[in-house]
Amino acid sequence: MASLVKIAVLDDWQGIARASADWRALEARATVDFFPAAFASEDEAASRLAAYDILLPMRERTAFPASLIARLPRLKLIAMTGPRAGTLDLAACTKAGVLVCNTGSDASGAATAELALALLLAAARHVPAGDAAIRAGRFQEGVGLGQTLAGATLGVIGLGRIGARMAGYGRALGMRVLAWSANLTPERAAEAGAEYATKEALLAQSDAISLHLVLSARTRGVLGAAELARLKPGAIVVNTARGPLIEEAALVAALREGRIIAALDVFDTEPLPADHPLRTLPNTVLTPHLGFGTGAIFRQFYGEAIENIAAFLDGAPMRVVNPEAIAPSA
Structure with missing residues (x-):
């Protein structure tokens, strides 16, 4: 079987997967294809991935709901990173007999926090506007x-x-x-x-806020129109966690009214559509979900994912998230 195994390395949007790990041993045992672009739809993902036995996605870039899992008949392993x-339906994988393995994420917290700080400073001091002015042949004119x-x-x-x-x-x-979350104590x-x-007090008193919640049914839309209206004029909203923590329509409305500044690394839809209004609003600082994306982290992600795939091919899977998906021995 090993010579027939097909592996898809997904979500290589920055084109750095191959340089982040040594793929030679794996390529000697299987066909390894790299996918540098996002899928336009679930239909496209199903069509292009139907022939693969093993998928290696990058975090949550490609979603794997039950409907997609059901359309991948050859799938045996998802070697996820992190x-x-x-966005991966673990129960659907288990039901379909698809094993899921994960990796560590040793420095991703530090990397994400550092980017949040960078976004805060960039927004407070108009760093993107200053950079754009110099590149356009100006200097301080129009920077603010x-x-x-x-x-x-x-x-x-x-x-x-x-x-x-x-x-x-x-x-x-x-x-x-100041700090708040639903379960936080003094x-x-x-x-x-x-x-x-x-x-309420945090929103009213803060000059800048930074979101660091896990996205769940309880936290989705934790900042809506009412919450954004409580912010001080000119307050900076930093989000390096997940886009849907903020109600997008309310955020765009507040930005269009010039009431706040947004410094965002995450969005409801990723990649951010080319015609999205956030791309044209001047009171924003935008980065393309770079929070965890440093060299050290990608080396860990891909290095451990390759180990997981090799162990699976050897019949001794490791770092298994859903061991119940493994069929009992006869």
């Missing part, structure tokens, strides 16, 4: 005045490992740091060097 993927963050208030929504890092960065800048906030606040 510890979990909210920035904000001083020292002495301002940072609201951190979600004080887990990434949010706690962001709180530390805020303190290092001389900011007052004691836990204090341990992370933040002050606990209600959601």
